[in-house]
Amino acid sequence: MSSNFKKKLEKRKGLFKKKNSEDSSRSKRNKVNISISKKKRESRLMKRRNIQSTEEIPEIQDFNNIIKGTKSKNMDQIVECVQQIRILLSQNSEPPIDLVLKSGVIPTFVEMLSQKENSFLTFETAWIFSNICSGTHAQTKSVVDHGVIPIFIELLDSKDLPIVEQSIWGLGNISGDCDEYRLLILDNKIVIPKLISVFNRYPITLEIIKLAVWTLSGLFKNSPPLAPKLCQLVFPIFSTYLQDPKEELLVDSCWGMSYICHDPVNIEQLISGDCIPRLIQLLEKDDDEIIISSIRILSSVMGGTNKQTEHVLQAGILKPLKKLMQSTHIRIVKEACFALSNITAGTEDQIQLIIDEELIPEIIDLLSNKNPKISREACWIMCNAINGGNTEQIEIFIKAKIIEKLCVFLLSDEILVVKIVLEAYHKMLNVGVEISIQREEEENIVAEKMDELDISSLIEKISRSKKDKISKIAQTIQNHFFYFDDDDDDQDYYQDYDQDYDQDYDQDYDQESISD
Template identity: 40%
Template sequence: MSYFEKKLKRRQGKFKKKSTPSNSRDKRVEHTIKLSKNKRDERLMKRRNLGKSGQRIRTSNSNKEITNYVPTLDELPTLVENVKSNDLETVHKSTQLIRKMISVEEDPPVYAVLQTRIIPTFVEFLQKEDDPFLQFESSWIISNICSGNHDECEYVVDLGIVPIFNQLLHIEDPDILEQSCWALGNISGDCVEYRDLILGQNRIIDNLINVIQNPFSNLDIIQNANWCLSNLCRGKPRPPFNKVKKAIPVFANLIKKNEKQLRIDSTWGLSYLSSGDDLNINSVIEAGIIPRMVQFLNFKSPKIQTPALRVLGNIVTGNFEQTEKVLETDVLEKLIPLIGHHRDQIKRESCWVLSNITAGRQNQIQKVINSGIIPKLVDMMQNCNKVIKQEACWVLSNGVYGGNIQQIVYFVEQNCLKEFIYFLKYNGTRILKICLEAIERILQVGEIQAELTGEQNPVVQMIENLNGTEGIEKLIEHENKVIYKLAGKIWDEYLDQEESSSSDDDDDDHDDHDDHDEDDDENSDENQYDNGNNDSNYLQDNDQEQQLGVNNNLYEF
C-alpha cells in the first residue's frame, strides 16, 4: 500500500468511526412543536351535547309535548324543587328542562346548577332501571357537566359516577348507551388522574370495544365509544400499554371506514399508542396501518393529516427496521407537497417526520436525497419563519451528521453549509448544537479532500467566504458548556491556521502509529455497529456519483 493510499484509508477510517449509529443523532421522540394550550386536542378531550345534528329527543310517557323552550336562570330554584316532587310527570318535566338549561351553546349555567346541590339526585336517577327517561336525561346532564372545567368535572366524579357509567355500557337502550360513552369520554379527557380512574374499572376497554363492535350499535354510539377509547389512550404519563393495546386492532379497522370522525379519532388513538418504545411501535406496525396513514396524507383536511403525520412520525422514531417499514411506501412523495402546506402546523409535523428519517441509516438518508425534497427544505430555511426554518434545519443537519461522504457533498452543493452558518446567530442551544455538529462534519469531509489534493481544507475557505468564522469564534464565549466546547473544538482543529499546520506536522510524524491503531478501530466498529450501507467503502462507483449529482472527483466542492 502506497503512502498516499495509507493516508486516504486512515482519513476514511476516522470519518467512518464518526458516522456510526452510536454517534448518530438521537431521534426526536418529543418534537419541538408547541401549540397554545393543547389546542389541537381540545376537540378530542371534551365534547358537549347541544342536542343538535339530528339528536333524538325522548319523550316521557307522562309528558308527550316537548317544545324548544329553554327556562331562564330565575326558574332554576323552582325546577330544583320540582325534581324532588312525588309527581312523576313533574319530575320528568323539570329534569328535562334543567338538561336544556345546561345544554345551551353559550355560557351554560353549570355552576349555578351545581350550587343547587341537585346533582346527587340525578346520580340516583341514573340508576333507575325502571325509568329509562330519567336515566337518559340524567346521563345527558352529567355528561355536559363533565364537559366543563376540572372543578365541575371533579364534583360529579366524586359522586361515584364512573362505575355507574361503566355498568351502563351493558345497557340495551341506545340513547342511554350513547350518553354513557359520551360522559366517560369527557371524564377521561379531563385529566390523567381520571383517565386512570376509568382504566381501573372492571373490563372498561373490553366494554367499549364490545359497544363499538356490536352490530346493533348505531353510528352515534360507535363514534362516542371510539372517541372515549381514544381519550383513554392519550395523556402523559402514558397509560400502561398492556391496558390499552387491545384498542389497536379496533382503531386499525375503523380507519378503513368512510365516516370522517371515526377515521380522525381512530388515527389520533393510533398516534397515542405508537408513542413510546419499540414494542409499542411494533404493535401498531403489525396492525397494518402504515399504508392507510400514508394515504391520509393525500386527504385535504388537516384534521386527518395531522394525526396521520403523528403516527408516521412516531414510527420513524423507532429502530432502523421500523423506519424502513414507512420508507417502503411512497411516504416521501406524499411529504413533498406537505412541507409547502399553507398551514405551519402541517409543515412542522412533516419536517419532524423527515428529521427522524434522516437521523437513521445512510441508505435511509439516501432515499430522502433521491426524493428531491432537499432543495425544497433549503428553500424553507431561506424563506420561512423562524420556527419552520428550525424544523427544516433539523432535517438537513441530521442528514449531514449521519451521512456518508457523497451525501455530505450533496448537502453542501445544495447550500446547506450557508444555512447552518446563518443559524449560528440564533440563541437556541439545541439549534446551535446541531448546526455546529453539521459544520464539523462538513469540515471533516474537507479534510479528506485536503489529503487527496495536498491543498488546504476547502471548507475552511467556504466558511470564511460566508463570514462564518466570526460566528463560530463568538460561540467560543457562549454561556452553554456544550456550545462553547464544540465551537472551540472546531476553531482549534480547523479554523486556527497556526494550530492546523502544527497538527498536520504531528500527523506526518506518527503515520506508523496511526496505521496500527486503525486496524483495531475498524475491528471495533465492525463488531459494534451495522450501518446497513456498506460503509467500509465510501468511494462509490460513478453511477452513484451521477445519481447524487456530485463531481467525478468526489471531494471537490
C-alpha cells in the same frame, strides 16, 4: 501539498466520528416528538350533546320551580323537571351550568344516575352530567368530586344502549378535561375492556361507535403511557376504523393509533397489519386533522429501526411528503419536516432517496422560513442528513448553500439545536479535509467558506460559553480547523463525549440560554 500539511489533514480525517447510528439521531429525535405531541387537540376534546330539534327550551325565570320539581314525590314531575334542566344545559349558547351547580341539585342527580328503576331518568341525568363536563375544569370537578366516574363505568354494562352511549360521552368529556381525571378513569382497570365490549354488542349505532373511538383515543393520549397490554387491547379497534371512509372515525382512530405507536410492539403490529399503505393514502385527504395524525403515526414508525423506516419508504411516502411541504398549513409542514428528519436519521441509501426526490432545495429553503417551528424542523432534517451522509451527499448539500443557511441556528436558545448544528459543521469540515486530500489542495473549502461568512467567529464565541456540552464541540472545531495545535486533546474529547452524550440528551432539550 506539503507532507506536513497532508499529515495534519489525515490526522483530522481520522478524528471524524459518525453520529447517525440507528440508536442515536433517530431515536433521540423521536423523544422530542413525544414531548411535542403532548399538546392538546383543543378542537376535539370536549363535546356537548345539543338539544333535540323537537324540544322547546324552558324559560329561565322558571328555573327555581324546575329545581323544586326535581325533589317532588311525584315521579312524573321529577322526570319532567330533570328533562327540562337537561334541555337548558343542551343549548348551543351559554347553557346555565353554573346556575345548576349553585342550586345544590347535583347530589340528587347522582342518586338518580345510580338508580335502576327508571332507565329514562338515568339517561337524562347522564346527559346532564356529560354536558356539565363539556364546560370548564371547575364545572367538571364539581361532578367528578361527587363520584360520577365509577357510576358511568358501571353504566357501560347497561342493556339500554342510549344509557351506554351517554355514559361513554360523559367519560370522554371527563378524560378530556385533564390528565388527572384521565388517569382517575384508568385507575378502574375494567374501563378499557368495558369500552371495547361495546363494539361487540348488537345492535350498535354509528353514533356509539364514534363516541367509543373518540373516548378511547382520548384515554390514550399524553403521559405517562399506558400499559402495553391495554395498548394491545385497543389496537384492533383503531386499526379497523383506519380503514373506514367516515372522516370522524378516521380522525379519532388516527389520533388513537398515534398515541399507542410509541410502543415498538404496536409499530410491528401496524406494519404486519398492512396499515402503512392506508396511512399514506390518508395523506391525500382534505382534512387537516387526518393528515397530521397520519403523519404522526408514520413518523413514529420511521422513528424505529432502519428496517421499519425502509418499509414506509417503499410504501411511497416521499411523494406525499413533498406535496405536504408546500402546504399553507403550518402544522402540516412542520409534521412533514419531522417525518423527513426521521428518514435522514437513517442510512446513506435512505438519505439518497431524499436527494433523488429533489427535496433538498425545498428543505434548505425552509431553513429561512419565518415560522421558527418550521425552520427548526428543517434544521433537524439537514443536520441528520449531514451527520449520516457520505462525502458525495454532503458535497451536494454544500453546493446547495447549506453552510450559509445553517449558521443562524448557532444563535438559537436551544442547546440541542446548537449542538446538532455544531456537529454538522464538524462533519462538513472533515469532508472538506477529504476533498482537500483527493484534490491535493491545501485549502479546506468548507473552512474557507466558514471564515468568509464569519461563522468561525460565532463558533469561537460558543467555545467560550459556560455550557460545556456545546463549548467542547466548538473548541474542538476551533482548534482543529481554524488554527493548528499539535498538542490537542481530541481523543480525550471524544471519549468524554461518547460517555456524556446519551445521558445528557434529555436534560439538554430544556430550552436553556447559551449566553454567558
